[in-house]
Amino acid sequence: MKASQFFIATLKEAPADAEVISHKLMMRAGMIKRLGAGIYNYMPMGLRVIRKVEGIIREEMNRAGAVELLMPVVQPAELWQETGRFDKMGPEMMRVKDRHDRDFIIQPTSEEVVTDIARQELRSYKQLPKNFYHIQTKFRDERRPRFGIMRGREFTMKDAYSFDRSPEAAAKSYETMFAAYKRIFDRFGLQYRAVAADTGAIGGDLSHEFQVIAQTGEDAIIYCPTSDYAANIELAEAVAPATPRAEPTAEMVKTLTPGKSTCADVAAFLGLPLTKSLKSLVLATDTLDEQGNPAGSTVWLLLLRGDHEMNEVKVGKVEGLKAGFRFATLAEIDEHFGCKPGYLGPVGLKKPVKIIADRTVAAMSDFCCGANEADYHLTGVNWGRDLPEPDLVADLRNVVEGDPSPDGQGVLAIERGIEVGHVFYLGTKYSKAMNATFLDETGKPALMEMGCYGIGVTRILGAAIEQSHDARGIIWPDAIAPFTVAICPIGYDRSAEVKAAADALHDELLAAGVDVMLDDRGERPGAMFADWELIGVPHRVVLSDRGLKEGQVEYQGRRDEAATKVAAAEVAAFVKGRLKA
Amino acid sequence: MKASQFFIATLKEAPADAEVISHKLMMRAGMIKRLGAGIYNYMPMGLRVIRKVEGIIREEMNRAGAVELLMPVVQPAELWQETGRFDKMGPEMMRVKDRHDRDFIIQPTSEEVVTDIARQELRSYKQLPKNFYHIQTKFRDERRPRFGIMRGREFTMKDAYSFDRSPEAAAKSYETMFAAYKRIFDRFGLQYRAVAADTGAIGGDLSHEFQVIAQTGEDAIIYCPTSDYAANIELAEAVAPATPRAEPTAEMVKTLTPGKSTCADVAAFLGLPLTKSLKSLVLATDTLDEQGNPAGSTVWLLLLRGDHEMNEVKVGKVEGLKAGFRFATLAEIDEHFGCKPGYLGPVGLKKPVKIIADRTVAAMSDFCCGANEADYHLTGVNWGRDLPEPDLVADLRNVVEGDPSPDGQGVLAIERGIEVGHVFYLGTKYSKAMNATFLDETGKPALMEMGCYGIGVTRILGAAIEQSHDARGIIWPDAIAPFTVAICPIGYDRSAEVKAAADALHDELLAAGVDVMLDDRGERPGAMFADWELIGVPHRVVLSDRGLKEGQVEYQGRRDEAATKVAAAEVAAFVKGRLKA
Known part of the structure; x- marks a missing residue:
């Protein structure tokens, strides 16, 4: 092609509202043009990249046996009411009424429509497995669209949906898609990691994010440089320390720590390493009576090492906290600890609470914690001697660099990534809600096992640029260069x-x-x-x-x-x- | 490809709501699947045809120098307010509010957005001509969606927009697109005609519809089998008869025609050919005073030969009727004719009206018309002798088979067609409303001259099937077969x-x-x-x-x-x- 037959519109300066480098460079290179908040025109130069990304995705999806179709942008509300998502989805799902005042939605994704197709078209086990995908415009009315096309409102997504006769068959479909995704991202020529992710209520280990590595990425990717281990921060396991708890060597002493209410301040004040201090977080769970009215609450003390951070997903998996938890109120804290936050600890409680300790905490000795008295901390505290063993020991924290890899093959490293793909085993969540059954070998109806597999087509552009650019501009990999x-x-x-x-x-x-x-x-x-x-x-x-x-x-x-x-x-x-x- | 890797879902019977053969066959062949009224899933077999249609369009658009981009489906209302179309477009334009209660529309077309791009990006005459196109999802909330994807609500359209420095340059862009469209439709392998169409207020002759020939088509295509002439029914000219008006041979006689109020009945009753009878239509125009209040009306008598039909577009071009007209009320008719409809005529009026005669009528002699008296008609009526010459003679009627071709190269034939493409010179309609200017050779801002060029991508499928099928199913041309x-x-x-x-x-x-x-x-x-x-x-x-x-x-x-x-x-x-x- 010759430039005179094309449209090149570079800018010296990026618009002031461009926040991240990919947004700035895409604007300057004339690849996108803002039409409204989170809504962009894809200019000829940008569209060429999109078409190449789509082309690679399409080839590999077809190679993997998936079949392309096209589901509408404007979808009737009825199907979304069947799964309950018409009400559950927040304002990020755009709703619209037609001239007859009937409800429609602008699709943010297509589980409902594809499940509707499957329950009509896939009637026998002989027709399974089947994987339908489309590459289609999506709309999500983000509260705060930003970062250009990285968090836009209208975008293009490839979403695929697999239908299987059993969880085992679904796992095979999942593996097929996982392999196809690896080929796709290899062909893009991007550095990426397939990262194990939390499966939530469904359980199992069939959820992976495909993360494009970029220093500016919003997500932390946990990986082991000497093995294949990779997981997102929500999932990455913090294993128990290899060395057992040491014997006590110090006496428990109450020390004045005036105004020192954070672990870091206390440790510095007392000349202790931060790894000797304990972080006390007070949570609460509420119980309801049979009528659904509040019927009391339980207070929990969550203990982390001073330099560690709580992992909400992990805490949410603790028995007793699965149904939801909140931070305790000041009144609840005072009732149980007789003290204000900043000086709390597990020793000398006013009223008993459930104590759950992170694995690392359970292995600590001679540690420092709040004395449950304003301006005082305890040092030389030891489990068993100064206080009972914790009620529960669990993995409650985010991993940090240098933690042992859960596969035992080395230590963990952390890098930043941008999520551009996700493969996920859905189980029967949608097929059950929509009664999507097939007749199995015995002629009996059975629910289809589903998986879903997304790639943010337009987001790939932003992620590729975040990964690869210099002071002069974008550096595209060959495969997706305009x-x-x-x-x-x-x-x-x-x-x-x-x-x-x-x-x-x-x-x-x-x-x-x-x-x-x-x-x-x-x-x-x-x-x-x-x-x-x-x-x-x-x-x-x-x-x-x-x-x-x-x-x-x-x-x-x-x-x-x-x-x-x-x-x-x-x-x-x-x-x-x-x-x- | 092998069938086992694909998805084939044929049906023995079409659903009961499928009205036309293309809809029935697409449903039976498993090409589309209904999701809601006028909203269809494109199943794998149908999507393959769409992709081939798009591929041909894309190749020929690029070859013609047009540049592809992609404009959003969800568009901010502001631009549509600039052109006034946000209010002018009826309920067929779907409107939606975002979470911040801002107005958006689901695009039915993209003149506003592309003109917004052009006014920002095309600043100098050196950048012109430029033609931008996209192939994108459209939504039109049809009052009564029907015929499957022929009149659906969500559909795919290729729409291109040209920007030029002068009307002459715009005409050249138009010709380029016209030639590209011919290549596109030739490559589809469909029988079609490029048909001249009315340009409305803009005038000129730069409007053509691309009609796929099909007996079931909604549109009448007028063409001359022995020349290149082709026009739609709105535009096709009914030329004046070649032979001049004959001399009178009969006396004017008032005849009792009890209860015979249509031309056909009167002619049959009197034993006259229908071509000797006159059809009298009474129109009215309203005038407003300076405050915009009704200030009287004028009554017009429109005369057609008994076997001819009025052409509203042509009547709307008559001097005095351009601002709009309506049929007269019974009271107005009584006031001017002293008679009820069915027996009206131009002879012996109670109160003068403006008489406009179709060209054919002006050449008639010894004709029959209403006597302005219930149950009576006049025969042997002649212009000049029995009544004054008409105030105005014009082309007011639809052409019929056998009319002389306006190019003098033969006689006209009529066939049915389905409009699937339209090329149109827009002039400065949008550039003026949106102040889309460029700097001309003298450095002065000038309005861009625009053209727009659409092809209904998904509609092509329906039109191709209407044109080509048999009792066993669809017969695709090679180029767009799945x-x-x-x-x-x-x-x-x-x-x-x-x-x-x-x-x-x-x-x-x-x-x-x-x-x-x-x-x-x-x-x-x-x-x-x-x-x-x-x-x-x-x-x-x-x-x-x-x-x-x-x-x-x-x-x-x-x-x-x-x-x-x-x-x-x-x-x-x-x-x-x-x-x-």
């Missing part, structure tokens, strides 16, 4: 030689199936180079009169420090050799 | 020879770029053939043990009366020879 090669002729409109050589190279690369852009705009070299560096085309060839006289052109990869001189006659072959297959 | 070739092996699961030959043919055709489907479902031959005939795959190869023993397979084109025996070794070449390029 153009793979930019030919930059100097004096295209002045020199017949330059024009002929540039046209010939363009035609030769095009004929070889290379997605090539010939910049025939007649821009000055500096501006032309800056444009293609900003846009992030991975390979560039510069042709000039002077070079051609010497039989040479210049090749430069987007990441290369300097240009490489290449014999003009060899340049097409040279460029092809530099392309990623 | 699969081009169906390989039907008999005993694929029983015979190693059949399986090997079928697989080999499948692989060879696939490698040659042919979109081939191998039916490996193990269906019985009758059911298998019926499926592919219903689905409408244009080429079929049947392999059987018996045939292969004789070194033969059977080829049958979807329109062929019978199968052709082909040497098994030659079949791939034979099939390729039968494909449309």
Whole structure:
């Protein structure tokens, strides 16, 4: 393609409201154009990347046996009422009424519609497994759309849904999709991790996020550099310390710690390592009577090591807290501890509470904690001697760098990621709600086992840029670049030689199936180079009169420090050799 | 592709609510599935056709220099308020509020958004001409969705918008698009006509509908079989009769025609040809005073030949009627004619009215018309002798078969069509409303001249089927068939020879770029053939043990009366020879 047949609209400055680098660079490269909050026009340069992303996804989904269809953007509310999500989904689901005042929604996802198709079309076990997917516009009315297309309101998502006859078969479908996702992300040419994620109420281990690695990512990815272990922070297990609890060596002493109410302040004040201090968090659970009215509450003391953070998902799995918990009120704290927060601890309670200790805490000795008296802490505290063993020991905290890997193969590291894909085993959540059954081998109706598999198509663009850019602009991987090669002729409109050589190279690369852009705009070299560096085309060839006289052109990869001189006659072959297959 | 990797879901019977043949066949072939009124899932078989249609459109749009982008489905109301269409568009435009109670619309089309892009991005005459297009989901909340996807509510449309520096340049862009549309429709392999259409207030002759010919079409297409002339019924000119008005030969006589109030009844009663009778239609126009209050009305007598029909668009172009007209009330008719409808005529008025005669009427002599007296008509009436010449003579009627072609190259014929495309010169309608200017060669801002160019992508499917089907099902043209070739092996699961030959043919055709489907479902031959005939795959190869023993397979084109025996070794070449390029 030639630039004159295309539309290039780069900007020197990004708009002031662009917060993150990918947003800024996409705006500057003319890939997107804001239409409203969280709503963007995909300009020609950006749409080319989207089409390449979609193309790779489509090829690999088809290869994996999934079948593409297309479900509508505007969907009748009835199906969403069947699953209860019409009421449960908050204002992020956009609702609309038609001219006859009937309720519709703008689809945020398509479980209901695809399950409706499946319950009508998949009637026999002989038709299973089946995996339907579509690549379609979604709308989620985010309260605070931001980061450009990373958290937009209208976006494109590939969502696939598998239907199986048994949990075992569903697990196989899951594995097939997991493998397809790995091929997809490999082909994108992005650094990513498939990260185990929490499965919530469904249980099991069939949930993975596909995270594109980027320092600016919102998510923490926990992984073991010396093994395959990877999980998100919600799920990553903090194993019990390998070394058992040490014997007490100190006496329990009450110490004045005036105004020191945080673990860090207390440890610093007392000259103790933070790893010797205990963090006391007071939670509460409410019970209801048979009529659903409040019928009392229970107070829990949650103990973490001073340098650790509570993991809400893990706490939510503790027996007794599964139905939901909250932080205790000041009144509840005073009632049980006789003290205000900042000086709380498990020793000398006014009224008994349930004590749950993190695994690390259970292995601590000679530790420091609040004395349940304002401005006082205890040091040299030891389990068994100074207070009873905790009621419950569990994994309650976020892992930290250096924690042992749960697979025993090394220690954990943490990096940042952007979630762009998710594979998830749904079980019968939707098939049950919508009575999606098939006739099994014995002729009896059975609920379909489902899985769902999403990729945020438009989000891929933002994530790829967050991962890979420099001061000059975007650096696209070959596979999803808007153009793979930019030919930059100097004096295209002045020199017949330059024009002929540039046209010939363009035609030769095009004929070889290379997605090539010939910049025939007649821009000055500096501006032309800056444009293609900003846009992030991975390979560039510069042709000039002077070079051609010497039989040479210049090749430069987007990441290369300097240009490489290449014999003009060899340049097409040279460029092809530099392309990623 | 093999059937086992795909999803085939044919039905013996179409649902009761399917009204037209294309709807019935698409439902039966498993191409679409109803989700709600006018809202359909595109099932895998239907989506393949859509993708092929889109592919052809995209290639030809790009070849014509248009640039693809993607504008959102959910659009802020502000832009639609700028052009006034937020209020002017009726309930067919779906309106929605976001969580912050801001107004949005679900796009029925994209003039506003693309004009907003253009006014920001196209700042200099050097950037013009430019043509942006997208292929995107549209929603129009039809009052009565019907005919399946022919008049659905959610549909896919390709809409392109050109921006030019002058009306002359815009006309050139129009011609480019017109030529691209011809290539697109040629490539679809459909019988179609590009039909001149009315340009309304803009004037000029830059409006064409692309009509797919089908007996069941809603639109009348007027064309001249011996020339290139083609226009829609609104526009097609009824030229003045070639022969001048004959001299009077009869005396004017008042005749009793009791209860005969239609031209047909009167002519039959009097034994006159219908072409000798006059149809009198009474119209009225209202005038307003400076405050916009009703300030009187004018009554018009419109005269057509008894067998002709009024053309509202043409009448609306008559001087004095351009601002709008209505049919006169019974009171107005009585006031001017002293008579009730059914016996009205231009002779002997009670109070003067403006008389406008169709061109054919102006050339009539010895004609019959109402006598302005109940149960009486006049015969032998002649212009000039019995009444003054009409105040105005104009083309007021629909053309009929056999009328002379306006280009003088023959006589007109009429066929039925389905409108699937429209190219239209917009002028500055939107650029003016939205102040979309560019700096011209002299550095002065000037309004962009626009054109718009639509193709109903999903509608093409319905139109193609209405045009081409038989008792057994759909007959797709090669270019947009869901699969081009169906390989039907008999005993694929029983015979190693059949399986090997079928697989080999499948692989060879696939490698040659042919979109081939191998039916490996193990269906019985009758059911298998019926499926592919219903689905409408244009080429079929049947392999059987018996045939292969004789070194033969059977080829049958979807329109062929019978199968052709082909040497098994030659079949791939034979099939390729039968494909449309």
